[in-house]
Amino acid sequence: MPSTLLPKRVCACDSAVIEVAHPCRDHVRVKVAVPGFPASVPGQFVELRCGQAGTNAPRERCWTDHGPTEAFETSWLTREPYLRRPFSIADRTGDEQGAQVEIISRHIGPGTAFLDVLKVGDTLNLTGPLGHGFDLPSPNRSAILVGGGVGIPPLLYMSRVLAAEKHRGAHLVLGAMSRDLFPVTCSESPAEDGRPRRCLQLPGGAPYAATVTTDDGTIGLRGRVTDGWQRLADREQLSDPIVYACGPSAMLRGVAVLTRSLGWDCQLCIERNMGCGMGTCLSCVTRVRDESRPAGWRWALACSEGPVFDRDLLVEEWDHAAR
Amino acid sequence: MSAKSAEKETDPRLTVSLAGVKLRTPLLTASGTCGYGPEYADVLDYSRLGGFTTKSVTLHERPGNEPQRIVEVQAGILNAIGLANVGLQRFIAEKIPYIREMPTRVFVNVAGYKQEDYVAVCEALDEFDCLAGLELNVSCPNVSDGLMFGTSPELLRRLIEAVRKVVRRRLLIVKLSPNVTDIAAMARAAIDGGAQVLSLINTYVGMAINAKTRRPLLANVIGGLSGPAIKPLALFNVHRVYREVAQRNNIPLIGMGGAQSVTDVIEFMLAGASAVGIGTALFVDPALPVKIADALGEYLHSNNIASASELVGKLALPQ
Ligand SMILES: Cc1cc2nc3c(=O)[nH]c(=O)nc-3n(C[C@H](O)[C@H](O)[C@H](O)COP(=O)(O)OP(=O)(O)OC[C@H]3O[C@@H](n4cnc5c(N)ncnc54)[C@H](O)[C@@H]3O)c2cc1C
Ligand SMILES: Cc1cc2nc3c(=O)[nH]c(=O)nc-3n(C[C@H](O)[C@H](O)[C@H](O)COP(=O)(O)O)c2cc1C
Ligand code: FES
Numbered sequence: 001m002p003s004t005l006l007p008k009r010v011c012a013c014d015s016a017v018i019e020v021a022h023p024c025r026d027h028v029r030v031k032v033a034v035p036g037f038p039a040s041v042p043g044q045f046v047e048l049r050c051g052q053a054g055t056n057a058p059r060e061r062c063w064t065d066h067g068p069t070e071a072f073e074t075s076w077l078t079r080e081p082y083l084r085r086p087f088s089i090a091d092r093t094g095d096e097q098g099a100q101v102e103i104i105s106r107h108i109g110p111g112t113a114f115l116d117v118l119k120v121g122d123t124l125n126l127t128g129p130l131g132h133g134f135d136l137p138s139p140n141r142s143a144i145l146v147g148g149g150v151g152i153p154p155l156l157y158m159s160r161v162l163a164a165e166k167h168r169g170a171h172l173v174l175g176a177m178s179r180d181l182f183p184v185t186c187s188e189s190p191a192e193d194g195r196p197r198r199c200l201q202l203p204g205g206a207p208y209a210a211t212v213t214t215d216d217g218t219i220g221l222r223g224r225v226t227d228g229w230q231r232l233a234d235r236e237q238l239s240d241p242i243v244y245a246c247g248p249s250a251m252l253r254g255v256a257v258l259t260r261s262l263g264w265d266c267q268l269c270i271e272r273n274m275g276c277g278m279g280t281c282l283s284c285v286t287r288v289r290d291e292s293r294p295a296g297w298r299w300a301l302a303c304s305e306g307p308v309f310d311r312d313l314l315v316e317e318w319d320h321a322a323r
Numbered sequence: 324m325s326a327k328s329a330e331k332e333t334d335p336r337l338t339v340s341l342a343g344v345k346l347r348t349p350l351l352t353a354s355g356t357c358g359y360g361p362e363y364a365d366v367l368d369y370s371r372l373g374g375f376t377t378k379s380v381t382l383h384e385r386p387g388n389e390p391q392r393i394v395e396v397q398a399g400i401l402n403a404i405g406l407a408n409v410g411l412q413r414f415i416a417e418k419i420p421y422i423r424e425m426p427t428r429v430f431v432n433v434a435g436y437k438q439e440d441y442v443a444v445c446e447a448l449d450e451f452d453c454l455a456g457l458e459l460n461v462s463c464p465n466v467s468d469g470l471m472f473g474t475s476p477e478l479l480r481r482l483i484e485a486v487r488k489v490v491r492r493r494l495l496i497v498k499l500s501p502n503v504t505d506i507a508a509m510a511r512a513a514i515d516g517g518a519q520v521l522s523l524i525n526t527y528v529g530m531a532i533n534a535k536t537r538r539p540l541l542a543n544v545i546g547g548l549s550g551p552a553i554k555p556l557a558l559f560n561v562h563r564v565y566r567e568v569a570q571r572n573n574i575p576l577i578g579m580g581g582a583q584s585v586t587d588v589i590e591f592m593l594a595g596a597s598a599v600g601i602g603t604a605l606f607v608d609p610a611l612p613v614k615i616a617d618a619l620g621e622y623l624h625s626n627n628i629a630s631a632s633e634l635v636g637k638l639a640l641p642q
Contacts, residue, residue, distance in 0.1 A: 008365055011366040011608065011609060011610055012607070012608040012609075080397070080398070081395070082395055082399060082550060082551075082607070083395050083400065083606055084606070084607060127366075272390065273390065273392075273393060274393075275400065275606050276605070276606040277606075278362055278363065278366075279362045280355075280356060280357050280358040280362045280363065280378075280605070280606070280609075281355075281356065281393060281402070281606060282355075282387060282392070282404050283390070283391075283392040283393035283402065283404065284390075285387070285390050285392070285407075298386070299386055299387065299407070
């Protein structure tokens, strides 16, 4: 058998839930002990089995706009999750033997509803680590870590890794729509000017400095992550930083445009619909530039070539934004 | 692990034969759910697998459909990948070297939009001794008249006849589409054309709609349904083809469609399948075919059944 170039992974591994927390209304943070979990990097993800035949099928959230109301919902007739669900690694501690892996999930449907009701002592079936993560910055290069909404978790892991490596000059900028959707506990509200303060009670207890923005101003600075980070850039006089970002596609486009106009390097972690997470179903495609192709682009698999890509490779986030 | 040492380890009760090709276990991977080999190499032990079926290969490279390509539905998924694949040339240059080293039987699934395309791909692949067989995916529309090869007995027979002429050394498997009124007629046509093994079923055509946006969920609008949702339908198709066509013509069947447990596999074999393909369930656990084979070995042992092939077609029908 030829040796494989793919990183090693654990597959369908039963893992014990050792910690559960609800940092805000819509998010749950779950920590599991995963025997034999190989080395991982921020930006990589895991695929979780969210429910099994026989367990209660979780309820679907009622529709926000014009959908059927609560009265129409029958919890025993909702769709039961079949495929695994992808989640960014939000933190990882311990070596291969005693690894602890954390994910933060936002409740949006039946799969995430299953995660929402997990308890310590439950079992979570996990495959990972999957995909290609962020390239870590060289020790002296300043880095801006930008996370929006459900895109926050990989940046938390990144900030933890950089702190562990005693990396100087990493700035965390996190944004959400409102406090209810901000998946990290703030021990103290950040200042109105968004100046980073020791304010985020991150998993593991260590307080982290971060700039926080919310669209409605319920915590941190009112506005978008890109606003928060521009202030930060002005204030800190950063030269040649690298930006790492994960979040909704509109945010990623904003980050792509801004970093490009500033001439800064940038890596984006994207989300695509995934079937297998391992490069076999060919469903998670995104257009990447490829001058060797007649069309100038080709499909890349977000689950294996990504989910982290250099900004300039991504046609949708970069080219479309440039138009 | 070399293929030889593994063969010793595998329970001999599990060995089955497909028209003379011996499989270590009755468990195969289904096309399109396991890539070309390297993708699952670290998580699925190929030396303990009955056989591996590649993603469809077409004459020319195909980029595939716009996303969204997969939607989860109740107990299964809909896919409209669009036969994305590297094409014959790159398959030979980039994938065959890996396949050559795989310690299992490898079947290449071949698709096309013209009879000549199938013939060209099969003729080229017939040369490779590392391949155990070719499986024809006939669920594609024929460009000349838009009819699916697998929905017209006459079209299907002619296609298989033409391919048969160039496939001299590989096992020729024809994979039937369930989107027909009379699958037994298709099975007959495929056998008349020269098919040595039939596999069934491919996916059922279906669709999913987002009631909020009023849009189809798949960019391609329609897609193929697979997973546990189709298992009863797949069992019926295997049962019917076995009883009406395959048994009397001595043509082995590969059953598939929603199988994901040892009980499912036994059910398919009782209905008439000599081997069983695992598809969509690999997305949840790629090691499933090995886990199921182990469980099947235990089942045979504890029930004093000397060989898995004794299960084939042993459905106890009401008198
Ligand atoms: C690489 C990657 C990392 C992710 N990391 C996180 C994370 O750290 N925290 C978090 O809360 N969410 C994350 N997501 C999104 C998360 O996977 C979805 O919210 C989740 O799958 C929804 O499942 P559901 O059953 O609750 O919802 P449903 O909408 O009912 O899911 C139906 C199907 O759509 C897929 N799906 C739905 N939303 C998404 C989405 N946004 N992206 C991809 N597939 C989706 C599901 O996997 C499932 O197959 C990530 C997605 C990807 C691709
Ligand atoms: C994502 C996906 C891609 C598939 N691609 C192919 C293909 O390229 N060629 C083919 O003959 N069948 C293809 N199939 C069909 C499967 O091989 C199998 O016949 C079908 O899915 C039923 O089995 P299952 O329910 O175990 O998945 C595909 C199925 C899925 C889910
Ligand atoms: S999720 Fe299946 S190929 Fe990427």
